[in-house]
Amino acid sequence: xxxxxxxxxxxxxxxxxxALIALGYSLVYGIIKLINFAHGEFYMVGAxxxxxxxxxLPAGLSPWLAIPAVLAVSGTAGAAIAGGAEYxxxxxxxxxxxxxxxxxxxxxxxxxxxxxxxxxxxQPLQYPAGPxxxxxxxxxxxxxxxxxxxxxxxxxxxxxxxxxLGLWWIVMRTRFGRAMRALSQDPDAAALMGVNVNAVVxxxxxxGGFLAGVAGSLIAFQNIISPTMGFLPGLKAFIAxxxxxxxxxxxxxxxxxxxxxxxYLVVWAGVPTGYRDLAAFVVLILVLVIRPxxxxxxxxxxxx
Amino acid sequence: MKLRRxxxxxxxxxxxxxxCGCGDGSAQNGAARGGGEGAGGDILVxxxxxxxxxxxxxxxxSLAGVQMRVDEINAAGGIGGRRIRLLVEDExxxxxxxxxxxxxLGGSDxxxxxxxxxxxxxxxxxxxxxxxxxxxxxSPTATNDKVTVDNEYMFxxxxxxxxxxxxxxxxxxxxxxxxxxxxxxxxxxxxxxxLSASFTKCxxxxxxxxxxxESYQQGDTDxxxxxxxxxxxxxxxxxxxxxxxxxxLVIKQxxxxxxxxxxxxxxxxxxxxxxxxxxDGAAGCFLVGAFSREDSRPAVKRFVEAFTRRGGAAPGTxxxxxYDSMSLLAEAMxxxxxxxxxxxxxxxxxxxxxxxxxxxxxxxxxxxxxxxxLDIQKDGDRFATKxxxxxxx
Numbered sequence: 001x002x003x004x005x006x007x008x009x010x011x012x013x014x015x016x017x018x019a020l021i022a023l024g025y026s027l028v029y030g031i032i033k034l035i036n037f038a039h040g041e042f043y044m045v046g047a048x049x050x051x052x053x054x055x056x057l058p059a060g061l062s063p064w065l066a067i068p069a070v071l072a073v074s075g076t077a078g079a080a081i082a083g084g085a086e087y088x089x090x091x092x093x094x095x096x097x098x099x100x101x102x103x104x105x106x107x108x109x110x111x112x113x114x115x116x117x118x119x120x121x122x123q124p125l126q127y128p129a130g131p132x133x134x135x136x137x138x139x140x141x142x143x144x145x146x147x148x149x150x151x152x153x154x155x156x157x158x159x160x161x162x163x164x165l166g167l168w169w170i171v172m173r174t175r176f177g178r179a180m181r182a183l184s185q186d187p188d189a190a191a192l193m194g195v196n197v198n199a200v201v202x203x204x205x206x207x208g209g210f211l212a213g214v215a216g217s218l219i220a221f222q223n224i225i226s227p228t229m230g231f232l233p234g235l236k237a238f239i240a241x242x243x244x245x246x247x248x249x250x251x252x253x254x255x256x257x258x259x260x261x262x263x264y265l266v267v268w269a270g271v272p273t274g275y276r277d278l279a280a281f282v283v284l285i286l287v288l289v290i291r292p293x294x295x296x297x298x299x300x301x302x303x304x
Numbered sequence: 305m306k307l308r309r310x311x312x313x314x315x316x317x318x319x320x321x322x323x324c325g326c327g328d329g330s331a332q333n334g335a336a337r338g339g340g341e342g343a344g345g346d347i348l349v350x351x352x353x354x355x356x357x358x359x360x361x362x363x364x365x366s367l368a369g370v371q372m373r374v375d376e377i378n379a380a381g382g383i384g385g386r387r388i389r390l391l392v393e394d395e396x397x398x399x400x401x402x403x404x405x406x407x408x409l410g411g412s413d414x415x416x417x418x419x420x421x422x423x424x425x426x427x428x429x430x431x432x433x434x435x436x437x438x439x440x441x442x443s444p445t446a447t448n449d450k451v452t453v454d455n456e457y458m459f460x461x462x463x464x465x466x467x468x469x470x471x472x473x474x475x476x477x478x479x480x481x482x483x484x485x486x487x488x489x490x491x492x493x494x495x496x497x498x499l500s501a502s503f504t505k506c507x508x509x510x511x512x513x514x515x516x517x518e519s520y521q522q523g524d525t526d527x528x529x530x531x532x533x534x535x536x537x538x539x540x541x542x543x544x545x546x547x548x549x550x551x552x553l554v555i556k557q558x559x560x561x562x563x564x565x566x567x568x569x570x571x572x573x574x575x576x577x578x579x580x581x582x583x584d585g586a587a588g589c590f591l592v593g594a595f596s597r598e599d600s601r602p603a604v605k606r607f608v609e610a611f612t613r614r615g616g617a618a619p620g621t622x623x624x625x626x627y628d629s630m631s632l633l634a635e636a637m638x639x640x641x642x643x644x645x646x647x648x649x650x651x652x653x654x655x656x657x658x659x660x661x662x663x664x665x666x667x668x669x670x671x672x673x674x675x676x677x678l679d680i681q682k683d684g685d686r687f688a689t690k691x692x693x694x695x696x697x
Contacts, residue, residue: 003532007529007532010528010529014526121357121360122356122358122396123360124358124549126552129556129583139560141559143562146562147532147535147561147562148562149528149561150557150560219525223526224525224549224553226358226549228523231523232523232524264528264529267529272519273518273520273529274519276529277521
């Protein structure tokens with residue numbers, strides 16, 4: 001039993017990262033019904049941008065100053081690439097049907113992976129972990145019972161909660177949020193009521209990209225940065241968004257934590273680790289069969 | 305509904321893929337080939353290595369060794385007055401790309417011989433093409449047992465996994481006195497799966513117990529759950545046959561978790577990406593290498609000196625085996641430079657003095673020679689390998 005805390009904490013930390021990515025997935029789907037498969041790549045771009053800025057910062061800068069700077073830049077880069085993808089790839093085909101949009105998203109995903117493969121011949125990058133560096137601070141093991149967990153993990157849950165609740169506040173309490181909700185209910189009616197559809201869609205991408213970019217650097221502080229780093233978290237986040245009810249902000253948060261916890265608790269429960277990725281997919285299928293709108297989603301009938 | 309609309313797209317894409325695959329295989333037969341006639345009578349040798357992506361450190365290391373040997377041969381007048389020219393292809397760590405590269409080099413470029421991928425999975429991917437095109441192919445470092453089995457065109461300059469797994473098991477059990485071990489293997493790698501099996505078999509035959517066997521997949525970055533299971537098993541040794549970027553992350557995360565088991569790996573660890581990419585956790589780990597830089601044999605001394613003069617960094621297992629692969633090909637070319645003659649020559653190598661030992665090619669196409677155990681130790685502010693023991697077959 002005493003091994004449970006380790007799995008719980010690790011699961012929550014991983015879940016927080018998934019949640020941050022899932023929020024963007026969910027927002028974008030909520031307003032334009034696009035499953036943005038390139039969303040995991042925004043996370044990857046954020047990590048690369050943060051690392052690039054870190055290399056430019058003066059050597060010996062306190063990690064306590066470097067970390068906020070890196071996070072701000074990765075968020076901005078994530079937002080910029082999301083906004084750019086929306087403008088270049090998604091806007092021109094927004095009226096061409098969901099299949100065209102889905103294929104475009106897959107294309108954007110491949111494009112970004114290929115472009116970032118040119119950085120250092122696609123070799124993985126790591127933050128230096130020498131004394132007094134960002135890596136040393138973030139990767140310092142914090143004792144949990146008889147085990148150790150890298151320090152940066154403990155920032156994940158607060159980050160996800162603060163950013164997630166902030167996003168919820170924007171959606172529920174601001175004019176922009178109201179426009180988003182109107183758009184998600186009926187784009188044509190919203191446009192007739194004076195909602196600037198293009199502006200709202202663009203800002204939604206910017207918000208989603210920002211969250212994914214921040215998540216990218218949060219992970220990169222303890223792990224590696226590679227062109228394909230966004231694939232699996234992107235997939236898990238998609239599952240999380242569907243489980244939570246795609247289109248719902250609290251749903252994405254809950255879905256994210258659920259997927260993260262699931263990933264660790266199945267191992268704790270004795271499932272062979274080779275099969276652990278299956279767990280999330282099995283739950284996805286169960287949710288789709290039993291409650292297709294997700295935990296917090298609204299049921300909507302398909303309009304023909 | 306949605307899926308049905310996608311189906312035509314998928315079908316067309318699949319058809320295109322299949323057609324491209326067929327187009328590559330040319331119907332040439334090795335026995336009838338002149339083989340490797342390049343401009344000005346150069347002998348063409350193809351090299352297919354991962355030169356970008358996570359496995360690039362290995363491809364580049366091996367290629368540096370191959371290139372150095374070619375430069376030496378050409379500077380000394382070539383083979384019977386003909387120079388060797390390398391045609392290099394980047395397979396990016398992808399087995400399909402490796403096979404396509406083989407078909408291109410062997411089909412349209414008509415190389416006489418080939419230095420094939422450094423990883424087992426990608427070396428296995430070119431087996432069929434090697435036989436079909438009749439091109440003698442030597443891998444510097446693909447250790448999986450199946451690479452050379454039942455294929456007279458496949459050779460390797462390294463030992464195989466059965467031998468390597470036995471060495472790790474024997475050293476841990478007898479010399480270190482460790483009785484319980486855990487294995488952490490990469491499910492997507494033939495190298496990792498083959499080595500795990502041979503280690504487990506030998507360790508249990510000796511009387512040890514493998515108390516945990518966990519697995520990961522290439523591209524995984526978080527190993528916390530598996531390492532925690534291994535920690536709970538109480539194993540005294542953790543054997544991780546794998547490559548970067550996973551292995552350095554496993555080492556780092558094992559240390560952060562507080563895993564006390566001794567970590568060890570195989571020849572895949574003998575590269576700076578592992579030795580100096582794993583943080584302080586690398587200290588105290590051990591690995592199997594093809595050779596030791598501290599070896600006093602003149603061939604080794606000369607190689608290490610010359611290599612360091614060229615590139616600055618001291619050579620490891622991959623550089624040495626790249627060098628030896630080319631030496632073996634050159635040795636085989638003494639009998640003739642057609643593909644058929646080189647194949648005959650490679651199959652007949654006996655007692656050849658190479659950097660990584662005295663090599664005899666056995667009937668399967670494997671190099672029979674010894675291996676060394678290397679410790680990773682702190683050396684100034686970096687880490688380096690230190691010679692521990694030699695094990696002969």
